Amino acid sequence: MDEVCQECGATISPRAKANVWNGEKVVCTACLKKLQAVVRRQEAAVMFAGKAHTPWLVNDGKRQHGPYTTAELIDLLRSGRVDWAWDIWREGIGKWTTAGLLFTIPHLTDGRLELRDHGQGDGTYRFADQIGQR
Numbered sequence: 001m002d003e004v005c006q007e008c009g010a011t012i013s014p015r016a017k018a019n020v021w022n023g024e025k026v027v028c029t030a031c032l033k034k035l036q037a038v039v040r041r042q043e044a045a046v047m048f049a050g051k052a053h054t055p056w057l058v059n060d061g062k063r064q065h066g067p068y069t070t071a072e073l074i075d076l077l078r079s080g081r082v083d084w085a086w087d088i089w090r091e092g093i094g095k096w097t098t099a100g101l102l103f104t105i106p107h108l109t110d111g112r113l114e115l116r117d118h119g120q121g122d123g124t125y126r127f128a129d130q131i132g133q134r
């Protein structure tokens with residue numbers, strides 16, 4: 001009997017290898033490679049983002065704010081109370097880094113794609129619904 005990939009729904013023939021992902025679901029080899037790539041990217045992001053569960057500090061160019069949990073910092077970025085251009089830091093990060101370099105993930109911006117505006121050369125960021133409004 002053929003297995004079905006629980007990720008993409010493709011049939012996995014008896015001659016092909018059915019892989020178990022996280023001890024939970026059977027996936028085809030193509031989906032296994034995709035899932036492994038996602039995990040590798042997440043691990044790299046965690047390493048880049050510093051020591052997990054340590055508080056974030058924010059520097060607006062005039063003074064330092066914080067400490068904030070990751071959830072609090074994301075809420076502050078979403079609401080605009082912390083600017084994407086401000087520097088942030090937490091233990092494990094070598095130096096202060098612009099928030100927009102660490103937190104430019106679409107789900108953090110409520111699904112609106114955030115793009116770097118290379119054409120202006122000024123390093124500004126614009127949301128997808130602001131593109132063309134110059």
